[in-house]
Amino acid sequence: MNLVEATIAWLADPAHWSGVSGIPARMLEHVALSGAALLIAAGIAIPIGVWIGHTGRGVALAANVANVGRALPSLAVIGIVLPITAAIDPQAGFKLYPTLVAMVILAIPPILVNTQTGVGGVDAEVVEAARAMGMWPGQVVGRVELPLAMPAIAAGLRSAAVQVIATATLGAIFGGGGLGRFLVEGIAQQDDGMIFGGVVLVAGLALAVEGAFVLGEASLRSPGLRDAAVRGAAARAA
Amino acid sequence: MSRAARVVFEHVSKRYPGTAEGSGAVDDLSLEVPAGTTCVLVGPSGCGKTTTLKLVNRLIEPTSGRILVGDRDVAGRDPIVLRREIGYVIQQVGLFPHQTVGQNVETVPRLLGWDSGRRRARTDELLELVGLPAARYRDRYPAALSGGERQRVGVARALAADPPVLLMDEPFGAVDPLVRERLQNELLSIQEGLAKTILFVTHDIDEAIKMGDRVAVLEGGGRLAQFGTPDEILANPASDFVARFVGADRGLKRLALARVGDLQPADVTIAHPGDSAADARARVVADPFPYLLLLYADGQPIGWIGGKDVPGDGELAESMAVSASPLLDRHTTLKDALSMLLASSVQAGIVVDRRGAYQGIVTADMITERMRPAAESRS
Ligand SMILES: Nc1ncnc2c1ncn2[C@@H]1O[C@H](COP(=O)(O)OP(=O)(O)OP(=O)(O)O)[C@@H](O)[C@H]1O
Ligand SMILES: [Mg+2]
Numbered sequence: 001m002n003l004v005e006a007t008i009a010w011l012a013d014p015a016h017w018s019g020v021s022g023i024p025a026r027m028l029e030h031v032a033l034s035g036a037a038l039l040i041a042a043g044i045a046i047p048i049g050v051w052i053g054h055t056g057r058g059v060a061l062a063a064n065v066a067n068v069g070r071a072l073p074s075l076a077v078i079g080i081v082l083p084i085t086a087a088i089d090p091q092a093g094f095k096l097y098p099t100l101v102a103m104v105i106l107a108i109p110p111i112l113v114n115t116q117t118g119v120g121g122v123d124a125e126v127v128e129a130a131r132a133m134g135m136w137p138g139q140v141v142g143r144v145e146l147p148l149a150m151p152a153i154a155a156g157l158r159s160a161a162v163q164v165i166a167t168a169t170l171g172a173i174f175g176g177g178g179l180g181r182f183l184v185e186g187i188a189q190q191d192d193g194m195i196f197g198g199v200v201l202v203a204g205l206a207l208a209v210e211g212a213f214v215l216g217e218a219s220l221r222s223p224g225l226r227d228a229a230v231r232g233a234a235a236r237a238a
Numbered sequence: 239m240s241r242a243a244r245v246v247f248e249h250v251s252k253r254y255p256g257t258a259e260g261s262g263a264v265d266d267l268s269l270e271v272p273a274g275t276t277c278v279l280v281g282p283s284g285c286g287k288t289t290t291l292k293l294v295n296r297l298i299e300p301t302s303g304r305i306l307v308g309d310r311d312v313a314g315r316d317p318i319v320l321r322r323e324i325g326y327v328i329q330q331v332g333l334f335p336h337q338t339v340g341q342n343v344e345t346v347p348r349l350l351g352w353d354s355g356r357r358r359a360r361t362d363e364l365l366e367l368v369g370l371p372a373a374r375y376r377d378r379y380p381a382a383l384s385g386g387e388r389q390r391v392g393v394a395r396a397l398a399a400d401p402p403v404l405l406m407d408e409p410f411g412a413v414d415p416l417v418r419e420r421l422q423n424e425l426l427s428i429q430e431g432l433a434k435t436i437l438f439v440t441h442d443i444d445e446a447i448k449m450g451d452r453v454a455v456l457e458g459g460g461r462l463a464q465f466g467t468p469d470e471i472l473a474n475p476a477s478d479f480v481a482r483f484v485g486a487d488r489g490l491k492r493l494a495l496a497r498v499g500d501l502q503p504a505d506v507t508i509a510h511p512g513d514s515a516a517d518a519r520a521r522v523v524a525d526p527f528p529y530l531l532l533l534y535a536d537g538q539p540i541g542w543i544g545g546k547d548v549p550g551d552g553e554l555a556e557s558m559a560v561s562a563s564p565l566l567d568r569h570t571t572l573k574d575a576l577s578m579l580l581a582s583s584v585q586a587g588i589v590v591d592r593r594g595a596y597q598g599i600v601t602a603d604m605i606t607e608r609m610r611p612a613a614e615s616r617s
Pocket of ligand 2: 287288289329407
């Protein structure tokens with residue numbers, strides 16, 4: 001049996017599609033972990049990115065922090081965080097938090113940088129018009145800067161999501177759940193079908209999420225922004 | 239809020255941080271714009287026009303001096319409240335690209351908490367006022383508008399909450415001369431009805447002369463070189479700078495101060511398609527002006543028929559007319575009218591009303607005749 005056949009056979013086996021360690025359950029764990037990491041990262045990165053983009057302060061600092069974040073290998077982050085969280089909570093501190101923290105740290109840079117460049121890149125005249133019309137700073141952000149930065153922010157979220165989904169796979173090495181378990185167990189059991197089945201599932205999930213973001217962003221974007229001018233703005237932010 | 243308010247500058251200076259002493263963006267500016275009038279700030283690029291405007295709605299704070307809107311010092315006012323009372327047309331238009339034309343126009347009413355019915359009614363009214371049929375334009379996005387249409391929306395947005403004061407920074411800068419002329423005329427007729435206090439910025443002396451009740455000529459470093467009515471400035475430039483800035487053709491430019499509406503248009507022989515040609519011919523032959531003007535039933539001109547070309551029998555037809563003369567609005571300046579006339583073959587401009595219906599004609603002779611007494615009284 002070759003690799004492709006083994007993978008298809010493993011994926012096709014109904015026994016693998018049920019139970020707490022079945023594909024749907026693992027998929028759910030994977031999505032839940034990734035979603036949580038993405039939400040936490042967005043909750044940190046978007047407000048900071050908006051503040052930096054709006055005020056123009058701390059741009060260089062943010063760029064440096066983001067670069068460091070990008071350069072850190074996820075495994076190194078897990079290695080650093082693991083002793084700390086394990087000391088605090090011997091159970092989840094070992095299995096869950098190190099991976100989660102690594103995912104959040106990885107997800108922050110693309111969201112932060114895109115939010116900041118998106119908000120900061122809104123045409124100065126448009127922002128000035130908003131101020132001149134008597135908007136409070138919060139209204140300038142909420143009614144003008146955020147909607148105009150939306151395509152850039154969505155692009156940041158999308159690339160963060162894909163990275164987070166890939167990183168979530170690592171969690172299984174430390175006893176966490178998710179689709180990574182199929183890789184870990186497949187290697188242990190020397191089951192090629194299971195290993196590559198897991199790989200296919202992770203890749204498929206990443207692609208599906210990417211697609212969902214593209215569609216979601218397109219349907220949320222103001223029709224006024226579906227033109228060449230916006231492609232220009234998105235290119236600046238990327 | 240709709241009552242006009244005067245705007246007063248008292249010894250206002252603005253120096254940006256890090257610039258040398260005596261090279262302010264605005265230098266000791268004092269002037270008063272009476273309520274309901276238009277003051278045009280004109281001067282070369284970088285002379286501080288935009289800065290002066292932004293001092294009024296506190297986008298920029300002065301280094302020294304006072305600015306009054308109405309009778310109140312703007313420094314003591316909440317900038318947010320102040321800005322909602324001052325319409326601002328920004329130099330680069332600055333429409334919100336993610337919002338429709340309607341949403342753009344209703345920005346300030348929304349900030350002021352008007353209910354949606356009132357906002358909608360106001361938006362439609364304003365779009366019609368600036369010549370954009372609401373049904374066609376309300377739901378479009380700025381990206382789908384021409385430059386001239388965007389500038390109209392910018393003007394409508396500035397007028398939305400009926401502010402007593404309007405700041406307009408090169409509002410017609412980005413359009414071709416033909417559209418600019420139309421927009422200028424439209425603003426003038428809007429202003430006739432609204433009587434806002436307008437500070438209007440341009441670097442085009444012709445636009446300044448045309449739009450301003452008063453003109454403030456600024457020179458480099460934000461110094462006020464002269465402040466007066468357009469005629470005063472053209473007739474008696476206060477300095478070499480002003481004389482050079484208004485140009486050697488300032489005599490001709492005074493022509494730009496009078497408008498077609500100041501003349502009594504003359505009558506010509508008119509007829510409609512389907513009228514008896516013989517009858518029309520008899521009338522045009524009897525008239526010293528040897529051309530027949532053919533009009534549609536609603537009064538819109540079709541074109542001229544030379545008196546000798548009117549057939550002796552049958553009916554007049556649209557195809558006989560050549561559309562020749564320029565159409566003149568009563569806001570068209572005599573200068574523009576004259577130059578259009580010099581370029582046309584018939585030498586008579588057709589004056590039309592807002593609907594485009596025939597009112598009378600203006601000839602080059604009528605224009606020079608009109609300027610003569612003024613020229614004599616000046617020497
Ligand atoms: N934020 C700023 N910091 C420093 N200098 C400034 C700033 N804004 C404007 N200036 C300077 O102040 C002067 C006046 O600028 P302003 O924008 O008022 O000119 P303007 O008359 O509107 O010119 P234009 O016709 O080109 O629009 C210019 O020399 C400009 O370089
Ligand atoms: Mg300017």
